[in-house]
Amino acid sequence: MSTTKPCTPTDGEDNSNGTRRDFLKQTSLLTAIALTPGTVVKAAENQWDEKLAGVFEKQALHLEVNGVKHELMVEPRVTLLEVLREYLDLTGTKKGCDRGQCGACTVHVNGVRVNSCLSLALTNDGKKITTIEGLAKEEELHPMQEAFIKHDGFQCGYCTSGQIMSAVALLKEGHAGSEIEIREFMSGNICRCGAYPNIVKAIQEVKGGMV
């Protein structure tokens, strides 16, 4: 852990769960045994210090997020979305359905848009992530952000960061040729408020400016 808060979400977790204890006993420690001094293993095995055992479950994760390098230790079950929001305090990326259906969690990984809720953080080790916080240059908004404001491309705003990240990627992918194509290739971002016509207008304006 370098650039982040020392506190992780799992620190506050109730560890009294029997399944979790059993799991630690049965699996993680088998791996740990090969790597660690006998006394430490023994301590964990006897559940004297489950937090110590928890350390063995975590693995190193290197990410470059919006140009800033981070080195963290995370459990394998932590998603990229959770790392961004809970570990790095980049709460612009939203958790909507958490099932890859709504698109609120859309970010760019090595320049490609993905649903960060379905991406385990560790699979992104060594990659470059761009979130909504990384689009603007200092005080100057990204043209897509400007266009969303101008065309009222949102009401409640919850889906907006995902919409904008998707829209920026869409222009790069070259699938914004017509309104139908824009709608099809934006279909992974759902807007409960129904701001779709204005979102399409915003994308068309930025597309026009690019030509």
Add this chain to the structure above:
Amino acid sequence: MNQFQYTRPAETAVAVKSLAKEPNGYFLAGGTNLVDMMKMGLVVPDKLIDINRLPLKKIEKTATGMHIGALASNSEVAEHAYIKAQYPLLALAINAGASPQLRNMATVGGNLMQRTRCPYFFDTAMPCNKRTPGSGCGALEGINRMHALFGASDKCIAVNPSDMNVALAALDATIHVTGVKGPRAIKIGDFHRLPGDHPELDNTLQKGELITSVDLPTASSAYNKHVYYLKIRDRTSYAFALVSVAAALHIENNTITGARLAMGGVAHKPWRLSTAETFLKGKAVNEDNFKHAAQIAMQGAKAYEYNKFKLKLAPNAIVQSLKLATGLAS
């Protein structure tokens, strides 16, 4: 999600050995299906073997056709210039599925392994022989409007949800796999299976086997002009198919010299319409012949309480896809 062990091997042989040792282990590729199922509690792995660093991403033209690495993403395949030109059916089918974000993550191998979207499979409070063998089939007497017309059993009436698989079936793809016993090749028609008495098995992969590539024969690329992938769903976009049809015809002088037809959303596997293909060969391009082909394709269809509409929808979709492929409709 429950805790699990995680490894990220760099070599295929290591990944395969690693899974062989782990009775409750899974390969993790794009994760769009597996991570979702883990969140739902449908799959609770002890170990995930992240295969994303294996050298299985290449898409290339070969002497015998097209080689697509199992880890190529769905969008990489759909956007590949040579595939778009020579195997457009595959690109069209892939782009009809999921969303751009999911297609960027999902791999070709993972798409082949995609599990059914039957709501009874997804609801752990419901019986499902596929999820929990022996527990019964909730869909058989339940809300079964999304379910199979062909090849179902009283143990399972779920359908394969993939669009890509339908195109691969029509294009005679071969699935290359490797395992501790070495590599082997499986024809797409033999890869997915019908539910029979073992609906828990979606395919014929052996424990520990890993898909390494999907290969398409050169012959399939002759079907690159008169092509359509018609997907009928509850909303215009981003939904699973009620019925889909992959159609590719080879036409000379208004005569069909060869036909490739497969349906999605109607069986536990992508459903190749071989008898209709045979009928169409040598026939003129006209609606009557398409209607007759559709009638032949529907022989043996069996509907359940809520999916009877598919008995009409499916043949209509076949006719419409053939009309769209040949320019009789637009």
